[in-house]
Amino acid sequence: MRDAYHDELDKLTIKLVEMTRLVRSAMSRATTALLDADLHLSESVISQDEEVNRLYAEVETSIYELMATQQPVAVDLRTVITALRMAADLERMGDLAEHIAKIARMRHPESAIPAELRDTIVEMDQIAERLITKTGTCIATRDVELSKELEADDDAMDLLHRRLFRVLLSPNWNHGIEAAIDITLAGRYYERYADHAVRVARDVVYLVTGSRDEE
Amino acid sequence: MRDAYHDELDKLTIKLVEMTRLVRSAMSRATTALLDADLHLSESVISQDEEVNRLYAEVETSIYELMATQQPVAVDLRTVITALRMAADLERMGDLAEHIAKIARMRHPESAIPAELRDTIVEMDQIAERLITKTGTCIATRDVELSKELEADDDAMDLLHRRLFRVLLSPNWNHGIEAAIDITLAGRYYERYADHAVRVARDVVYLVTGSRDEE
Numbered sequence: 001m002r003d004a005y006h007d008e009l010d011k012l013t014i015k016l017v018e019m020t021r022l023v024r025s026a027m028s029r030a031t032t033a034l035l036d037a038d039l040h041l042s043e044s045v046i047s048q049d050e051e052v053n054r055l056y057a058e059v060e061t062s063i064y065e066l067m068a069t070q071q072p073v074a075v076d077l078r079t080v081i082t083a084l085r086m087a088a089d090l091e092r093m094g095d096l097a098e099h100i101a102k103i104a105r106m107r108h109p110e111s112a113i114p115a116e117l118r119d120t121i122v123e124m125d126q127i128a129e130r131l132i133t134k135t136g137t138c139i140a141t142r143d144v145e146l147s148k149e150l151e152a153d154d155d156a157m158d159l160l161h162r163r164l165f166r167v168l169l170s171p172n173w174n175h176g177i178e179a180a181i182d183i184t185l186a187g188r189y190y191e192r193y194a195d196h197a198v199r200v201a202r203d204v205v206y207l208v209t210g211s212r213d214e215e
Numbered sequence: 216m217r218d219a220y221h222d223e224l225d226k227l228t229i230k231l232v233e234m235t236r237l238v239r240s241a242m243s244r245a246t247t248a249l250l251d252a253d254l255h256l257s258e259s260v261i262s263q264d265e266e267v268n269r270l271y272a273e274v275e276t277s278i279y280e281l282m283a284t285q286q287p288v289a290v291d292l293r294t295v296i297t298a299l300r301m302a303a304d305l306e307r308m309g310d311l312a313e314h315i316a317k318i319a320r321m322r323h324p325e326s327a328i329p330a331e332l333r334d335t336i337v338e339m340d341q342i343a344e345r346l347i348t349k350t351g352t353c354i355a356t357r358d359v360e361l362s363k364e365l366e367a368d369d370d371a372m373d374l375l376h377r378r379l380f381r382v383l384l385s386p387n388w389n390h391g392i393e394a395a396i397d398i399t400l401a402g403r404y405y406e407r408y409a410d411h412a413v414r415v416a417r418d419v420v421y422l423v424t425g426s427r428d429e430e
Binding site: 063064067068071073074077078081084085088165168169173177178180181184185188 | 278279282283286288289292293296299300303380383384388392393395396399400403
């Protein structure tokens with residue numbers, strides 16, 4: 001028989017997984033908005049970040065209630081505190097998707113991404129999507145092996161990030177400074193999104209194993 | 216008479232204030248390294264970030280011990296959980312100073328900052344220093360009024376950040392794309408450093424008042 005405490009923990013897990021769904025959708029739509037200069041889509045990402053923030057606040061409130069009423073110790077304590085860290089990372093991932101949507105909005109009706117960089121941005125988005133999908137599965141299943149896969153995806157993101165800079169710095173670059181600034185910032189946002197996904201997956205490892213051997 | 220719990224909380228506060236000192240020094244030295252292309256100084260910032268990370272780990276360990284042994288409730292629980300959030304923000308501020316030091320190292324023996332932007336970077340560093348000094352005082356004294364001052368300093372940082380972009384986008388900019396990328400990223404790091412300082416100060420308000428009316 002389950003007790004109330006573990007029912008509450010399950011609800012927390014469901015909320016975290018729901019946050020991964022929201023920030024995955026946000027990043028995917030932000031990328032489309034960026035590539036296609038879709039103002040309507042960028043506005044929807046920006047306005048819907050509120051929902052991610054609301055879920056974060058709900059997780060925080062649940063955690064305070066859990067701590068105050070159940071006074072967890074040992075592994076239960078680790079679970080609850082780590083959930084708060086995960087929620088904070090996921091909330092930040094929503095902000096990063098929103099930042100990309102804001103670049104799209106700022107450059108509308110132009111696209112901020114010149115033709116020769118579209119493929120790289122599409123690939124960065126695909127890796128971001130793969131990362132956050134795995135992060136959601138890690139949270140739901142506590143799969144330590146899957147957590148480790150995210151490190152390789154993150155390396156792939158870093159390679160793409162460096163490819164962006166190579167294109168910006170090539171002698172053929174003829175889109176000027178403004179586009180270079182947009183792409184520098186957008187690249188940074190994808191890279192940070194990946195970093196946060198990896199942090200959440202590392203937190204799953206920490207939850208299960210009780211040890212951190214990261215960073 | 217003080218009890219063991221409050222002695223532990225005081226130690227936690229001392230560690231957080233120590234973290235503010237370390238990340239203040241890191242940012243100030245990183246800025247000098249950036250402006251003067253000082254390789255030795257940039258290396259010292261990069262290697263000393265380890266100390267900030269170590270303090271973060273110590274705070275995290277103390278908090279788990281405190282929670283497990285004292286099982287705090289209500290305001291004490293809020294204090295402990297908020298300390299963990301603050302430590303995470305301060306740890307991130309150390310990373311941001313390190314990122315600036317890495318730009319300095321990458322461009323050595325050149326300076327990444329052209330003459331016409333030196334003053335702006337100096338001002339951004341001064342605001343960063345003012346913010347983190349106030350953050351340290353807020354943590355130590357729980358001064359809610361001082362916390363509010365940080366919002367104005369953060370606005371000043373945002374203005375300087377926009378000034379950077381204006382210079383990069385002016386028709387007179389003749390330092391090319393690479394310098395524009397460096398400055399875009401450095402500007403972002405100063406701005407994020409300020410954001411984290413403000414978050415910590417807001418957490419002090421939350422600690423004292425029990426309510427958040429932020430973001």
